Amino acid sequence: ALPGGAAGRDTIDQSSQDAGTTAKLSLRGVRKSFGDNIVLSGIDLDVAAGEMVCLIGASGSGKSTLLRCINQLEPIDDGVVLLDGQDISEPGLDLGPVRQRIGIVFQSYNLFPHMSALQNVLLAPRRVLRRDSTAEAEALFARFGLAAHMHKYPDQLSGGQQQRVAVIRALAMRPEMMLFDEITAALDPELVGEVLNVLRQLRAEGMTMILATHEMGFARELADRVCFMDGGVIVEQGPPERIFSAPELARTKEFLRSVL
Ligand code: ADP
Ligand code: MG
Numbered sequence: 001a002l003p004g005g006a007a008g009r010d011t012i013d014q015s016s017q018d019a020g021t022t023a024k025l026s027l028r029g030v031r032k033s034f035g036d037n038i039v040l041s042g043i044d045l046d047v048a049a050g051e052m053v054c055l056i057g058a059s060g061s062g063k064s065t066l067l068r069c070i071n072q073l074e075p076i077d078d079g080v081v082l083l084d085g086q087d088i089s090e091p092g093l094d095l096g097p098v099r100q101r102i103g104i105v106f107q108s109y110n111l112f113p114h115m116s117a118l119q120n121v122l123l124a125p126r127r128v129l130r131r132d133s134t135a136e137a138e139a140l141f142a143r144f145g146l147a148a149h150m151h152k153y154p155d156q157l158s159g160g161q162q163q164r165v166a167v168i169r170a171l172a173m174r175p176e177m178m179l180f181d182e183i184t185a186a187l188d189p190e191l192v193g194e195v196l197n198v199l200r201q202l203r204a205e206g207m208t209m210i211l212a213t214h215e216m217g218f219a220r221e222l223a224d225r226v227c228f229m230d231g232g233v234i235v236e237q238g239p240p241e242r243i244f245s246a247p248e249l250a251r252t253k254e255f256l257r258s259v260l
Contacts, residue, residue, distance in 0.1 A: 010235070011249075012238065012248050013234070013237055014238035015045075015046055015225065015237060022084070023046035023048055024051070025046070025082065026045070026080075026082040027044060027045040027046075027079065027081050027082075028079055028080050029043070029044065030043040030044075030076050030079035030081065030089075031043075032062075033077055039062045039065045040065060040066060040076075041231070042079070042232070043079070043233065045234060047177075049206075050207070050208055051225065052203050052210075052211065052224050052225075053210045053211070053223065053224065053225050054210075054213055054225070054226045054240070055067075055210065055211065056212075056229070056255070057229035057230055058230065061229040061230055061231070061232075064182075066212075066229070067104065070102060070210065071098060071102040071104050071179060072088060072089065072098050075089075075091070083177075084176075100129070100173050102175055102176070102179060103170035103173055104179040104180075104181065105170050105178070105181070106181050107183060107185045108186060109159075109162045109165070111154040111166060111169075112154075113154050116151050116152060117151070117153075117157065117161075117165045118138070118150040118151060121137045121141075121165065121169045122137055124172065125173060140172060141168060145164075146165065146168070149161055149165075159186065159188065159191050160191030160192070160194045163195050167183070167198050167202075177209065178202065178207055178208070180210070180212070180213070181212050182214065184196065184213075184215060185214060192215070199222070203222055211223075216256075219240055219244075220240045223240045224239070225237060226238065226239070226240045230255065236249050236252045243256075244256065244260075
């Protein structure tokens with residue numbers, strides 16, 4: 001939180017992290033540019049274990065880049081990313097374990113078309129963890145209501161089912177936390193609900209999650225905290241009921257007016 005009164009503040013930070021407790025994930029001063037384009041200009045963020053944080057903001061505000069910088073798909077230019085207190089942004093660090101510990105699912109689910117849903121899910125655990133996790137994968141399919149579909153090929157599944165398989169594929173690596181980047185954005189409206197249900201279920205099971213989303217209703221219902229990004233920073237953050245009903249900053253109000 002920033003010191004001082006409300007007057008003149010240009011960011012509002014109502015994070016739920018108590019001082020002194022260790023966050024599952026902490027970002028401090030994270031900066032990222034592509035050439036002259038400053039995309040993240042000093043991101044501070046703490047995510048507690050079991051917390052669901054939603055990132056909202058206009059297209060181009062840096063949500064995807066922030067997620068990719070968290071699991072080190074993009075190297076950061078400055079600052080630090082800590083997972084359970086360990087610096088995972090240190091240059092030269094073996095990134096395999098980092099990406100196993102932090103799962104990510106994208107808008108484009110990219111299942112291999114020549115493999116069944118189950119084979120898609122088993123691929124990474126087999127290659128990376130050298131483990132046959134068939135029983136575990138089957139249990140994941142059952143847990144997310146896809147047991148009847150696990151031997152089907154992607155083209156025999158709806159977009160919503162394919163995206164749920166992509167989530168299962170990420171979970172099969174036994175991640176400690178999950179990142180979701182607009183995972184319903186490419187789906188027909190009638191298929192969005194079944195994918196959001198998976199997130200609902202993961203939240204109930206206590207998974208730590210960060211979601212970039214345009215689904216404001218979902219963010220309002222399920223996020224523990226909403227972070228509004230603009231101009232390379234988290235401009236305002238707080239509990240969804242406050243952000244959506246009483247945003248304090250003009251930039252937040254303007255954005256919400258444009259999307260709600
Ligand atoms: P959002 O997900 O909020 O729409 P992004 O993180 O995708 O925002 O993009 C933020 C900015 O970073 C945009 O200006 C985009 O063009 C730029 N950007 C993102 N990825 C790259 C990249 N790999 N190379 C160059 N510019 C990029
Ligand atoms: Mg994006």
